[in-house]
Amino acid sequence: MSKKCIKCGEILPEDASFCPHCTTVQIEKKEIKTPRKWRKKAVIGVAGLAVAAVIGIAFSIYHRPEIYEGGAQITYTDKGKSYKVLLSFSEEGGMTGHAQGERTDTLAEGMNSALPCQLYVLNKDTGELAGEEFSKEVESCKVDTKPSEGSQKMEYVEPVYNESFPNAAYVSDINYVSDSGTNDIQWTLTMKNGDTIFLSTRLTIEKQPAVSYYAEDTPMETTEELNALLASIEEEASADTPVYLHLPAVTYDGDITFGDHVWSISGSKDGDAVTTFTGTVSIKGHDGNYADLSGINFEGKGGIGLDAYCLVLLTDCNFTGWDTAAVAQNGAWVNAMECTFANNTVGLKFNTSMAYGTAPNYVNNTFTDNGTAVCIDSLPGNEVIDFAGSVFSGNDTDIENKADHAVDTAKATFE
Known part of the structure; x- marks a missing residue:
C-alpha cells in the first residue's frame, strides 16, 4: 500500500510520517478549539432568573392590594403604621375611638332632617388623631345608602373634609324624612397603593305621629x-x-x-x-x-x-x-x-x-x-x-x- 505526499505528490509508503523528498510532515493539523463556557453561563442565568422570579412573586404577594372590611371599624396598616378607621355620628365618640355601628332617631311625621356621618382615623398605637396623615394616602372616598326592605333611600352628600368637624377626616351629611326607615350607610375608600376599605353603619328613623x-x-x-x-x-x-x-x-x-x-x-x-x-x-x-x-x-x-x-x-x-x-x-x-x-x-x-x-x-x-x-x-x-x-x-x-x-x-x- 502507498500514498502520495500531501505537498509534493511523491509516492510514499502507507505508514510514512514525512516525505524524504520535501521533508513535509504527513499528519494533517487540526485546529483545537477552546472549550466553550456557554453551558455554565446558561445555568447561572437560568438560576438568576429563577431567583428573580421568586423575589418578584414574593414582592408581589407582599404588596398585593388588600381589602379591609369590618363594619363600622377596621384596623388598617400601611408603611409600617397601623390606624384605627371608624364611623360615628358623634364627634365625641369619634375622637375617643368609639365606633357607632347603628343609631336610631325619631322624627316628627312629615318633617325632614339630617345627620353628619363622620369618619375618624386614629393612630392605633398612640390613640392620637391621624386623619390628615391618613387622607394623604387616599385616592377616593365614596358613600352610598342602602335602604332595608320597606324603607326609603336616604339622600347623602359626598364625603369631604368639613371645617365644622375639624377632627374628622371626612364627613357626609345624611338627609332623611320621617318615613325613611332603616338605611345602611356604606363607605368605600380606595387607597393610592390599591387597597380598598369598606365601612358601614346603620341609621334608623322612627316616625312620631303628629x-x-x-x-x-x-x-x-x-x-x-x-x-x-x-x-x-x-x-x-x-x-x-x-x-x-x-x-x-x-x-x-x-x-x-x-x-x-x-x-x-x-x-x-x-x-x-x-x-x-x-x-x-x-x-x-x-x-x-x-x-x-x-x-x-x-x-x-x-x-x-x-x-x-x-x-x-x-x-x-x-x-x-x-x-x-x-x-x-x-x-x-x-x-x-x-x-x-x-x-x-x-x-x-x-x-x-x-x-x-x-x-x-x-x-x-x-x-x-x-x-x-x-x-x-x-x-x-x-x-x-x-x-x-x-x-x-x-x-x-x-x-x-x-x-x-x-x-x-x-x-x-x-x-
Missing part, C-alpha cells in the same frame, strides 16, 4: 284662643308628640309661650294681613325637642321678639323694632334662612354654652339698619357659621363676635 291644628276647625283667632289651645295641648299631648299649628293671618298681642314639644308653626297671608306676633314668643322645648317657624312677622316696640330655649329654625320670618329680635339662650340654637332683621338694637344673638341641636347655615338673610346685626356672646361647637347669600346693610356693627367663633362671610354682601 297632631295638627288648623284655623278652619280650631279657634285660634285671638291671643286668648291661642293660649287656651296651647294649654290644652300641654294637658292632652305628651312631650314627645309633634304638634303642627297652622295659624291664621291675624295679629297676636301679648306674650305667648310654646311648651315642650316638637313644633311646626306655620303663618299665613290673607291679602295684606300676615300672621304677626307683637309680644315675646318663647319656645321652651327641652332634651332634643325643637321648633320650626315659617311665614311669621315679629313686630315689636322693644324687648325680645323670639326667646329660644331649644333649637329653633326660622324660614321667611321678619323681625323689626326689638331690643333683641331673636336670642338663643343656654341650651338653644336659632337658625334663620330667608329672613329679614331690620331696625332692631340687636338682630340675632347667641348666648349659649351648649345646644341640643345645631344648624350653622344662615342663607339669604337680610340684616338692615340694626345696631348690631349679629351678636355672638357665647356659642358651643366647631360649626362654621356660614352667611352665604346674606346681605348686611346700614348696620352700626354687622357681626360682633365676642366668642371668636368660626364665621364664614365670603359669600355674604356688605353694603
Whole structure:
C-alpha cells in the first residue's frame, strides 16, 4: 500500500510520517478549539432568573392590594403604621375611638332632617388623631345608602373634609324624612397603593305621629284662643308628640309661650294681613325637642321678639323694632334662612354654652339698619357659621363676635 505526499505528490509508503523528498510532515493539523463556557453561563442565568422570579412573586404577594372590611371599624396598616378607621355620628365618640355601628332617631311625621356621618382615623398605637396623615394616602372616598326592605333611600352628600368637624377626616351629611326607615350607610375608600376599605353603619328613623291644628276647625283667632289651645295641648299631648299649628293671618298681642314639644308653626297671608306676633314668643322645648317657624312677622316696640330655649329654625320670618329680635339662650340654637332683621338694637344673638341641636347655615338673610346685626356672646361647637347669600346693610356693627367663633362671610354682601 502507498500514498502520495500531501505537498509534493511523491509516492510514499502507507505508514510514512514525512516525505524524504520535501521533508513535509504527513499528519494533517487540526485546529483545537477552546472549550466553550456557554453551558455554565446558561445555568447561572437560568438560576438568576429563577431567583428573580421568586423575589418578584414574593414582592408581589407582599404588596398585593388588600381589602379591609369590618363594619363600622377596621384596623388598617400601611408603611409600617397601623390606624384605627371608624364611623360615628358623634364627634365625641369619634375622637375617643368609639365606633357607632347603628343609631336610631325619631322624627316628627312629615318633617325632614339630617345627620353628619363622620369618619375618624386614629393612630392605633398612640390613640392620637391621624386623619390628615391618613387622607394623604387616599385616592377616593365614596358613600352610598342602602335602604332595608320597606324603607326609603336616604339622600347623602359626598364625603369631604368639613371645617365644622375639624377632627374628622371626612364627613357626609345624611338627609332623611320621617318615613325613611332603616338605611345602611356604606363607605368605600380606595387607597393610592390599591387597597380598598369598606365601612358601614346603620341609621334608623322612627316616625312620631303628629297632631295638627288648623284655623278652619280650631279657634285660634285671638291671643286668648291661642293660649287656651296651647294649654290644652300641654294637658292632652305628651312631650314627645309633634304638634303642627297652622295659624291664621291675624295679629297676636301679648306674650305667648310654646311648651315642650316638637313644633311646626306655620303663618299665613290673607291679602295684606300676615300672621304677626307683637309680644315675646318663647319656645321652651327641652332634651332634643325643637321648633320650626315659617311665614311669621315679629313686630315689636322693644324687648325680645323670639326667646329660644331649644333649637329653633326660622324660614321667611321678619323681625323689626326689638331690643333683641331673636336670642338663643343656654341650651338653644336659632337658625334663620330667608329672613329679614331690620331696625332692631340687636338682630340675632347667641348666648349659649351648649345646644341640643345645631344648624350653622344662615342663607339669604337680610340684616338692615340694626345696631348690631349679629351678636355672638357665647356659642358651643366647631360649626362654621356660614352667611352665604346674606346681605348686611346700614348696620352700626354687622357681626360682633365676642366668642371668636368660626364665621364664614365670603359669600355674604356688605353694603
